[in-house]
Amino acid sequence: xxxxxxxxxDKIFGPQGSGVKALDNINLDIADREFVAIVGPSGCGKxxxxxxxAGFEAASAGEVKVNGKTVTAPGPDRAxxxxxxxxxxxKTVRENIDLGLRNKNLPLAERDGLISSALKLxxxxxxxxxxxxxxxxxxxxxVAIARxxxxxxxxxxxxxxxxxxxxxxxxxxxxxxxxxxxRNPRTVLFITHAVEEAVYLADRVAIMTRRPGRIKEVLDIxxxxxxxxxDRHPKIEDVMDLESFVHxxxxxxxxxxxxxxxxxx
Amino acid sequence: MxxxxxxxxESMLLGLLSLLLFLGLWTVLTVSGIVPRQFLPTPLEVASxxxxxxxxxxxxxxxPTHLAASFKRYAYGVLLAAAVGVPLGLLMGxxxxxxxxxxxxxxGLRFIAPIAWxxxxxxxxxxxxxxxxxxxxxxxxxxxxxxxxxGARFVExxxxxxxxxxxxxxxxxxxxxxxPAAVPSIIAGxxxxxxxxxxxxxxxxxxxxxxxxxxxxxxxQGSVQTATVMTGMxxxxxxxxxxxxLLRQGEGWLRRRRGLEx
Ligand SMILES: Nc1ncnc2c1ncn2[C@@H]1O[C@H](COP(=O)(O)OP(=O)(O)OP(=O)(O)O)[C@@H](O)[C@H]1O
Ligand SMILES: [Mg+2]
Numbered sequence: 257x258x259x260x261x262x263x264x265x266d267k268i269f270g271p272q273g274s275g276v277k278a279l280d281n282i283n284l285d286i287a288d289r290e291f292v293a294i295v296g297p298s299g300c301g302k303x304x305x306x307x308x309x310a311g312f313e314a315a316s317a318g319e320v321k322v323n324g325k326t327v328t329a330p331g332p333d334r335a336x337x338x339x340x341x342x343x344x345x346x347k348t349v350r351e352n353i354d355l356g357l358r359n360k361n362l363p364l365a366e367r368d369g370l371i372s373s374a375l376k377l378x379x380x381x382x383x384x385x386x387x388x389x390x391x392x393x394x395x396x397x398x399v400a401i402a403r404x405x406x407x408x409x410x411x412x413x414x415x416x417x418x419x420x421x422x423x424x425x426x427x428x429x430x431x432x433x434x435x436x437x438x439r440n441p442r443t444v445l446f447i448t449h450a451v452e453e454a455v456y457l458a459d460r461v462a463i464m465t466r467r468p469g470r471i472k473e474v475l476d477i478x479x480x481x482x483x484x485x486x487d488r489h490p491k492i493e494d495v496m497d498l499e500s501f502v503h504x505x506x507x508x509x510x511x512x513x514x515x516x517x518x519x520x521x
Numbered sequence: 522m523x524x525x526x527x528x529x530x531e532s533m534l535l536g537l538l539s540l541l542l543f544l545g546l547w548t549v550l551t552v553s554g555i556v557p558r559q560f561l562p563t564p565l566e567v568a569s570x571x572x573x574x575x576x577x578x579x580x581x582x583x584x585p586t587h588l589a590a591s592f593k594r595y596a597y598g599v600l601l602a603a604a605v606g607v608p609l610g611l612l613m614g615x616x617x618x619x620x621x622x623x624x625x626x627x628x629g630l631r632f633i634a635p636i637a638w639x640x641x642x643x644x645x646x647x648x649x650x651x652x653x654x655x656x657x658x659x660x661x662x663x664x665x666x667x668x669x670x671x672g673a674r675f676v677e678x679x680x681x682x683x684x685x686x687x688x689x690x691x692x693x694x695x696x697x698x699x700x701p702a703a704v705p706s707i708i709a710g711x712x713x714x715x716x717x718x719x720x721x722x723x724x725x726x727x728x729x730x731x732x733x734x735x736x737x738x739x740x741x742q743g744s745v746q747t748a749t750v751m752t753g754m755x756x757x758x759x760x761x762x763x764x765x766x767l768l769r770q771g772e773g774w775l776r777r778r779r780g781l782e783x
Contacts, residue, residue: 312682332688342683346701355697356687407687 614673
């Protein structure tokens with residue numbers, strides 16, 4: 257079980273009253289095992305939304321709930337892939353992935369098995385004993401993803417997890433994430449700048465406005481994906497060529513574009 | 522100052538030059554009689570006294586024996602300071618309550634010079650090994666605590682968030698996140714501690730009756746042997762520099778291992 261709900265959530269940074277309003281009346285319900293992507297211009301409050309679900313930030317008004325319970329503190333039921341990796345520099349790749357498993361008090365043999373499969377999934381087998389500073393940005397990002405995945409959390413919170421990857425790796429990871437999401441669906445809140453990525457991965461896409469951040473529109477992708485049979489195409493580029501895909505992408509682009517133009521008026 | 526680092530060779534040359542200049546000035550002042558002999562011995566007198574003391578005893582022991590006695594007290598004092606200061610600093614960096622309790626007391630105490638503890642150190646711990654250790658401890662403890670505390674307090678918030686998200690408990694948070702993150706700061710603190718501890722040594726040895734460089738100097742002062750006092754000062758300076766160089770090497774090695782800049 258892993259539903260998420262935002263109801264009438266505001267977030268004000270700085271002193272009450274004179275602070276900066278980052279989020280304004282956010283309402284969003286994410287069902288158990290649903291994959292929701294948030295897109296929006298830089299600084300609109302996407303990360304802030306995710307941090308509230310993670311338990312790192314409290315809402316200034318309204319409520320953020322996971323499984324019907326108000327979020328009060330972070331915990332391993334909501335694994336986070338941070339925008340800037342947040343790997344422990346003094347731990348090897350393996351030790352970084354292991355920490356969460358050790359905290360669960362799993363026996364060594366089980367941990368080893370889980371770590372091996374996570375490393376394999378992220379093509380990191382040959383770097384298990386490297387330190388983060390010895391890896392490229394993309395590899396570090398994959399370690400951060402492995403560290404979250406391996407916990408098998410009810411809710412996965414991903415903040416631009418593919419942002420640091422090169423185009424090829426990015427595609428591989430996106431396809432892999434889709435396979436995983438279909439095979440073993442879980443609740444995912446996924447933040448991205450990339451419109452195509454959002455449409456390709458998500459069941460629904462929420463589009464946010466510039467500051468103060470509001471949810472402007474929520475698009476149902478899943479029904480279209482199922483109706484048009486996107487999952488029959490194993491390759492992302494084939495899906496991206498489909499007319500239904502192009503239509504959604506263009507719609508989101510235009511919606512975001514209005515935001516930009518509005519800024520300039 | 523333009524802040525540009527000179528090439529190693531040139532900066533070494535300059536260092537040597539200033540040392541020679543210093544010795545030259547000292548020689549001129551003393552040999553010419555501008556400064557009377559009983560106030561300041563000549564460099565040559567000090568040097569010959571230094572080498573003499575390496576083998577022949579003064580105040581009951583040779584210079585190396587005095588140094589060994591001092592170093593033992595010093596090592597105990599500094600190790601004790603690190604053993605108490607570092608864990609306490611880390612705990613204060615994590616538990617706000619402890620921070621709020623300890624900080625006011627600590628802030629008051631740390632401005633008291635180690636030598637001010639001499640009477641109480643003698644009273645509480647005697648003049649054998651306990652008293653001097655307490656004085657060295659008083660000098661070495663604050664930097665250990667402060668640096669461990671700062672290191673723990675200013676860990677990248679993201680790393681603490683990551684650890685919390687992974688379900689890390691307090692013990693593991695301190696041992697596996699705060700401690701390693703604070704290591705550079707702790708090492709820097711240990712360097713300062715080592716220096717201050719060594720500086721407190723002579724103060725500590727004012728009250729010790731049997732041996733040590735400070736003891737040797739106090740005895741020499743009693744019989745107005747300025748060259749012997751100066752020898753003690755130079756020995757303290759040299760050992761202090763060696764300690765610092767070694768710790769700096771250790772720090773550099775650690776930073777390189779971490780992939781930080783050398
Ligand atoms: N701790 C903070 N204190 C003050 N202001 C903050 C804080 N965190 C975020 N903000 C502000 O809140 C707004 C939203 O920030 P947020 O990081 O959520 O944006 P974002 O949508 O994730 O941006 P990006 O796409 O660039 O990552 C920004 O204007 C930011 O300056
Ligand atoms: Mg962000």
